[in-house]
Structures are given as C-alpha cells and as structure tokens.
Amino acid sequence: MIDPCAKFYENRNYKHVTFALIFMKTKTIHREKVNIITLGCSKNMVDSEVLSGQLKANEINVVHESNKKDHNIVIVNTCGFIEKAKEESINTILQQVELKRRGKLDKVYVTGCLSERYKNNLEAEIPEVDAYFGTMELPFLLKKFDADYKAELIGERLLSTPQHYAYLKISEGCNRTCSFCPNSLIDRITEPKIMPEATWSSILTGLREVRYNSAFVWSRYSEALSERRILERIREVRDAAPASHICVNSNGDFLDGEYLEELEKSGLDRLWIDLYIPDSKYYNLEEAKTYHKQFLARIGRKSVLLDTSPELTHRVQSKHMEIFTHVRNIAVMTALDMSGRAGLISFARKTLRTAPCYAPYKHLVVDWDGSVVVCCEIRSDSPSHREGVVGKIGVHGIGLVDAYVRLAEWRASLRTYGPKKGPCASCNVEEYPSTRMMRLLSNLLAERESPAVSIMKTGLWPILRKRRRLK
Numbered sequence: 001m002i003d004p005c006a007k008f009y010e011n012r013n014y015k016h017v018t019f020a021l022i023f024m025k026t027k028t029i030h031r032e033k034v035n036i037i038t039l040g041c042s043k044n045m046v047d048s049e050v051l052s053g054q055l056k057a058n059e060i061n062v063v064h065e066s067n068k069k070d071h072n073i074v075i076v077n078t079c080g081f082i083e084k085a086k087e088e089s090i091n092t093i094l095q096q097v098e099l100k101r102r103g104k105l106d107k108v109y110v111t112g113c114l115s116e117r118y119k120n121n122l123e124a125e126i127p128e129v130d131a132y133f134g135t136m137e138l139p140f141l142l143k144k145f146d147a148d149y150k151a152e153l154i155g156e157r158l159l160s161t162p163q164h165y166a167y168l169k170i171s172e173g174c175n176r177t178c179s180f181c182p183n184s185l186i187d188r189i190t191e192p193k194i195m196p197e198a199t200w201s202s203i204l205t206g207l208r209e210v211r212y213n214s215a216f217v218w219s220r221y222s223e224a225l226s227e228r229r230i231l232e233r234i235r236e237v238r239d240a241a242p243a244s245h246i247c248v249n250s251n252g253d254f255l256d257g258e259y260l261e262e263l264e265k266s267g268l269d270r271l272w273i274d275l276y277i278p279d280s281k282y283y284n285l286e287e288a289k290t291y292h293k294q295f296l297a298r299i300g301r302k303s304v305l306l307d308t309s310p311e312l313t314h315r316v317q318s319k320h321m322e323i324f325t326h327v328r329n330i331a332v333m334t335a336l337d338m339s340g341r342a343g344l345i346s347f348a349r350k351t352l353r354t355a356p357c358y359a360p361y362k363h364l365v366v367d368w369d370g371s372v373v374v375c376c377e378i379r380s381d382s383p384s385h386r387e388g389v390v391g392k393i394g395v396h397g398i399g400l401v402d403a404y405v406r407l408a409e410w411r412a413s414l415r416t417y418g419p420k421k422g423p424c425a426s427c428n429v430e431e432y433p434s435t436r437m438m439r440l441l442s443n444l445l446a447e448r449e450s451p452a453v454s455i456m457k458t459g460l461w462p463i464l465r466k467r468r469r470l471k
Contacts (some may be wrong), residue, residue: 040079080114199394206400
C-alpha cells in the first residue's frame, strides 16, 4: 500500500535527526504553556476552541497561534482533506519537531484529520512527535496534561475569533440527520460523544465473565465508522469474547477500499450498510442503482444483487466477512412501516401499544455514555425516554449482568397483552396481532413456573431466530 504522504517525507535527513536527538536540549519553564496551531477548515477551529476551553478549565495556560514563543508545548490540529492541506500539516509538524530538537519546545502533540486518517504512517515517519490523536480523542489528549475531560463544558469553548462572530460545527458523531431518525430532532453531532473508559472496560470484563458467544453490534444513533478507533475496539471484543459474532451497522460514508480491508483484518463478522438517497414520495430504483454503483467504485468491490423491492439490496464481495448493502430513503422506510422511535418520529404510524414486546429478553442495549436502555428504540438523551434508562454501566459498580437484572421489571411489564408504560406506550415496532392463539402463547410464556414454558421456548426459538435472519 502506498503512503499518500510519502513524498513529503523524502527530503528528511534521518541521520541528522537521530544524531541530534542524542544531544537534545531541554527548556526549563516553571509553568507549562500550550500553543494550539490550527490548520484547515472552520470545523478544526471549533475543535481547537473546545480543546482550549477544556485546558483552561483544568487551569492550564493555553494560547492560540501565538507568535510570542513563550510556550513550551505545541498541539498541531491538522487537516487531511486535499494534497496541499496534507503538505501544510506535515510541514507544520516538521517545523515544530525541529523546534523541539533545538530545545525550544518540550512537547509536540498532533491531532485532527490527518492524524485520524494516517496515524500509523505518521508514527512511523515522524516518531519525534510525543503523541498522535484522532478527531474524537479529546479525553485522551487531555490525559497527557493530567487533565480531566469536563462533560459539563459540552457546548462551551474558548473563542479565538473576534467577539462579533464564531464558527458553528455541524459534522461530528453521526454525519447525517435523516428525516426518519431522531438525530434530525435531537442534537448528537455538535460535540464528540466518547464512551468513558470505565464503561468500556466494564463491558469487556462482562463479556469475559459470561463467556459471551452471541451477537455484539455497533448500531443505533451514531456512525460507528466515523473514527478508526473502532478497529481497536473490534479487536478488543474479539479478544474478550472469541466466539461472539461482531457486527457493525453503518451509512458507509466514511468507507473506502483501505478502510474496508482494515475492517476485514480486525475480526469483524458482518458489516451492514444503509446507503441513503434523497428523500422522495416514491423510490427511484434507477437512482438507487447509480448510488450503489458509485459506492462499489469507492470501495473497489463487486456485489451480487439480492433484491430490488422494497429496496435495492446487495451482498458485497468479501472472503473474510458478510457485507450487505441496502439503498433506502423515506419512501422505503414508510413501506417497511418505519419505527416511530417510541414517539420521537411524528410522521410514523401512531399507536397505543397493547401487544407484548420481548426485546429486553433478547438483547441488552448500551448507549455511548454507558446508559442501559430498554431497547434499541430508546434514546437516553431524550427527556421523554428517561423512564426507559435503568442505570449506567461502569458507574457504582454496575456491570453487564447487573444491567440485565435491572431490566427485570420492564420485562415483566412487557411480556403480556395490555397497556404499556413510559416510552413503550407509543412504540409501533413488531406489534403482534391480538389473536386468541397469540394471547394464549403470551400467557403461557408469562407463567415461568409452567412446565410448558421450557418446551415452547425450545420449539419457538428456531422459528424466531430464522425470522430475525430474514429481516
């Protein structure tokens, strides 16, 4: 694989740098002062302002693009969009590394888009940088200063622009606000949403404790592939639960051939890609085919057609994992009786639910901050869904098993016919018809002491499992 940044490294004198490092000077400054250098677009400017705010809140002296040269630490916020932007970023990094070599700086850190995309290449070619960070690794960067990420500052930043204007950042987290998703109504993209390390560690511990061997899925209201740290996360899950079936649901916007190969090597079992075309009252199959063709060209793969109704569906060529693509828009979602997301989507089919729901029996759903919710329709950050949050993993000793136990009351309230409480009252997903047979089955399954229960569960499980695979 050819490194796209390679031509910018050719003029470096590695022998000189290596020799000079042996005699590197040290600069003594009683108090650290950080200078942030921002390259690229206004989105990067906002990131730098957020970083400045976090550092200042931790009582760290910080300036932005200062020419006074009275700082001892530099953070370069890079851009990796076009070749000239990459060249400017790499040259800036080299300039700061040279200042460090001459004893003018103590530390050089690099963050931003270039570091997100080419971190491994940069670490190999410019190892003098003290640490590289991706676009959503602010808490890890702060740790280098023994600083804490202050969640109460979300939305706050230290402006570097004149007082009469400021940049607004609108493309973080999931990069889309689809009309049939609550992301179109609830802001989940203004600031990075990163799972706390305590939560992630507790999840991995739980997987090991129960010897987990079923599906582990990244899905719901965030775009999993927007940060390449997902590759490390997949490997960690594979190590903790070797027999698990690891899946990622994605919109495919961040995917290219190189990224796909990395996902295949990481241990991922299934990649489910929903490609979204512009909303329309009707589904344009020819438009869907054009979008899909462009996507295949971007990832450099071939595919096999599986279906054209209600949406274009393909299986993408891969020797290492299952890859499925679905090209959809609002017309498709309507034809599929779209989920109302427990009352959040106003134009979805309305209902007052009385049918049972077995979702809390089948899966455990954890939000980005560790919040354990009743099912995947619930959003922990929605005021109307707060009743559906039962606790946070990694907080007060709550682990995976504890989280499942905490859902017991919800399971009891949902397993039979009758009015439902909280956000479940308006849920329109998988409403079983109120027939005599279905009511009988529901009542039998609710009687946990009945000997018929284990027999029925054994017989029904293969049917229910097959039904889920066909969706």
